[in-house]
Amino acid sequence: MTDEPVVLCDIDARGVAMVTINRPRVNNAYNGEVVDALLEGALALDADPNVRLVVIRGNGRHFQAGADLKWLKAVSAQSVEENIEVSRRTTNAIRNLDNCSKPTLALVHGGCFGGGTGIAAACDIVIASEDAVFSIAEARWGVMAGPIFPQLNAAMGSHNVRRYAQTCERFTAAEAWEMGFVHELCPVGGLDDAAAPVIAAILSNGPNAVTATKGLIRDLAGLEIDDEAGESLARGHAAKRLSAEASEGLTSFAEKREAAWYPGAAS
Amino acid sequence: MSSPVLETRDSRGVVTLTIDRPAQRNALDSVVMDAMTAAFAGVAADASVRAVVIAGAGPVFCAGVDFGWLRQAQAQDGAANRADSEKLAAMYQAIDACTRPVVARVQGGAWAGGCSLIAACDVVVADDNARFAITEARIGLTPSLMLPYMIGRVGLRQVRRYCLTGETFDVETARRISLVSKVVPEASLDAAVADVVDALLHCAPDSLLQTKALVREWTRPPASDAAIGLAVDAFAAGRGGDEAREGLSARDGARPPQWATGSD
Numbered sequence: 001m002t003d004e005p006v007v008l009c010d011i012d013a014r015g016v017a018m019v020t021i022n023r024p025r026v027n028n029a030y031n032g033e034v035v036d037a038l039l040e041g042a043l044a045l046d047a048d049p050n051v052r053l054v055v056i057r058g059n060g061r062h063f064q065a066g067a068d069l070k071w072l073k074a075v076s077a078q079s080v081e082e083n084i085e086v087s088r089r090t091t092n093a094i095r096n097l098d099n100c101s102k103p104t105l106a107l108v109h110g111g112c113f114g115g116g117t118g119i120a121a122a123c124d125i126v127i128a129s130e131d132a133v134f135s136i137a138e139a140r141w142g143v144m145a146g147p148i149f150p151q152l153n154a155a156m157g158s159h160n161v162r163r164y165a166q167t168c169e170r171f172t173a174a175e176a177w178e179m180g181f182v183h184e185l186c187p188v189g190g191l192d193d194a195a196a197p198v199i200a201a202i203l204s205n206g207p208n209a210v211t212a213t214k215g216l217i218r219d220l221a222g223l224e225i226d227d228e229a230g231e232s233l234a235r236g237h238a239a240k241r242l243s244a245e246a247s248e249g250l251t252s253f254a255e256k257r258e259a260a261w262y263p264g265a266a267s
Numbered sequence: 268m269s270s271p272v273l274e275t276r277d278s279r280g281v282v283t284l285t286i287d288r289p290a291q292r293n294a295l296d297s298v299v300m301d302a303m304t305a306a307f308a309g310v311a312a313d314a315s316v317r318a319v320v321i322a323g324a325g326p327v328f329c330a331g332v333d334f335g336w337l338r339q340a341q342a343q344d345g346a347a348n349r350a351d352s353e354k355l356a357a358m359y360q361a362i363d364a365c366t367r368p369v370v371a372r373v374q375g376g377a378w379a380g381g382c383s384l385i386a387a388c389d390v391v392v393a394d395d396n397a398r399f400a401i402t403e404a405r406i407g408l409t410p411s412l413m414l415p416y417m418i419g420r421v422g423l424r425q426v427r428r429y430c431l432t433g434e435t436f437d438v439e440t441a442r443r444i445s446l447v448s449k450v451v452p453e454a455s456l457d458a459a460v461a462d463v464v465d466a467l468l469h470c471a472p473d474s475l476l477q478t479k480a481l482v483r484e485w486t487r488p489p490a491s492d493a494a495i496g497l498a499v500d501a502f503a504a505g506r507g508g509d510e511a512r513e514g515l516s517a518r519d520g521a522r523p524p525q526w527a528t529g530s531d
Contacts, residue, residue, distance in 0.1 A: 103431045124427040154423050180424045180444070201432035204527040205404035206510035213409045213430050216501045220414050220488045221423050 007037035015052035024060025029068035042096035057107040066114025073250040087237040091147035098122040107191040118148025121155035128182045132173035140168040142249025144240040156181045272302035280317035289325025296333035300358045307361035322372040329381030340506040352503040362387040383413035394453040400435040407510025411501035415490035
């Protein structure tokens, strides 16, 4: 066991905040602790006058493998209210990142699944190395990715979300680039080199001009998710997690078998 | 004094508007803005016009707004600064709202306000050496006036990158993100524009009017008066602000602005 924080944050002299999701042994899968760290971290970095831009990446072999399904199963055994609260915090973690008034840059390598795609979609810019692979796989486990759909629709186009969130198919970095979700591709191991000119470009711009630009882009595009919409997303998310279908899906994952709804699956 | 926007019209009803300030890389000052807006008012009033082509004289389509025009804001009160910003917004709005199809002929490239011009057009033909950048934030301005058009044109995802970074991108990238419709070798630019115009003239005029009106109505976000009002507020705030003062002063002194060096 280790006492290392599940999310690391380092702010350099230029005002570049490097946020690293740090649960490499479970492919940076998120649990309540990671959600809380992202939820509060996004607000703190937004409020910190020394921070000019935020970079997010994953430690280890993957960017972020989505929810920790063991944790999710445990949550689903808790009360309705507790489930709503977990979903509220998950929803707000993505909302806070999406709302950050400073530019945000995701550096994606390896797996980027479920909530990981939500993190990438909530960032302004995504650079991925060629080994990156994506999926919006919630429905595979009988749960539902509602809290990240607003960001995914905006980042991938709803025509792509309609495919990938319903089939749960994986898509490659090159496919993500073609659909515009990923802005830039780089060789494996080349994320820092690829990010450097983008970071330098942002730092050469007037900080207030950048913040004003981002704010107006968000206003004109109608990206704001108000509290009522956020609460609705959270409640739908929690209700699906508490369904019999989710129970079967998460159990099938734990038992490494097909879920009962798959034709021909042994139940 | 001759107009900085040359207007020609052929027997088919094709109007060509050429920004004619090649020594200033066709930078947009208040005279150009007024002339362009007036030209589009003329098009609006003349039902026999079937298509408009916007071009720039010399090696570069348009370098953006004129730095002298930007600098004026330092000596202006809020009302005069806002009126200038409205003038620029009115030009983009006149292009976007033109009921007839508008084609941009882009050689060399477009920067900042030059990108706004083409974002408000329907079809953009560019040569294969053209380069583009949305550089407003480099000098402490916001590219706010283009956003109602640019978000609809290239999509939110690309706007979030290129408006926040000011990075230069090549014509192939511009085509991939749909800022540019067609890329051709420089020697073929006129022929390629002529092909697009010819295609437009094959289409029935009333069909095109209705088609363009519906496309504009269903574009999200709409370039509504409310959206443009917000954009003008943001542009005027940037143009008259401290960052623009520093950005222009740094440019005059051929030094990096304070925010780029990290020093105070």
